[in-house]
Amino acid sequence: MNVPVKTPVSETSWLEAVAWDAQGLVPVITQEAASGEILMLAWMNREALSLTVAEGRAIYWSRSRNRLWRKGEASGHVQWVKEIRLDCDNDVVLLKVEQISGIACHTGRKSCFFQRLESGVxxxxxPVLKAPEDIYR
Incomplete structure (x- = not known):
């Protein structure tokens, strides 16, 4: 049986499709694959996205530390990537992940989006699932 095989122009040609910003970054929305809950927003550069694909785990660019950041490197709360998508303008990446330990936020919560606007506040x-001082010893 002859099955046509798609051969990429180059190993990294897919990276060229991403609309990187002036700093060479793209925002990344991270979503729990099983529930669909949005866990966090982070940033990636070319190396981070390429390594994420190669390793199968979420690797971001930390703007505050100015370096690559393997999610869970200090906390153990690794994100295993199940699917990667690119939006219609090619300027936002969506990661669908399996969140290890159920905690994505450095505050010890499941999601970084734990605050809700109520009456202007x-x-x-x-809830905090694990105190940050217990996570980052």
Whole structure:
């Protein structure tokens, strides 16, 4: 049986499709694959996205540390990538992940989006699952 095989122009030609910003970054929305819940927003450069594909785990570019950041390197809360998508403008990446330990946020919550606007005030509405001082010893 002859099955046509798609051969990429180059090993990294898919990276060229991404609309990188002036700093060489692209925003990344990270979503829990099983539930669809949005866990966090982070940034990637070319190397981070390429390594994410190669290793199968979420690797971001930390703007505050100015270096690659393997999610879970300090906390153990690794994100195993199940699917990667690119939006219609090619300027936002979506990662669908399996979140290890159920904690994505450095505050010890499941999601970084734990604050809700209520009567003009941001209220923390999701519980801390593990105290940050217990995560980052």
């Amino acid at each position: 941001w209220q923390a509405v999701d």
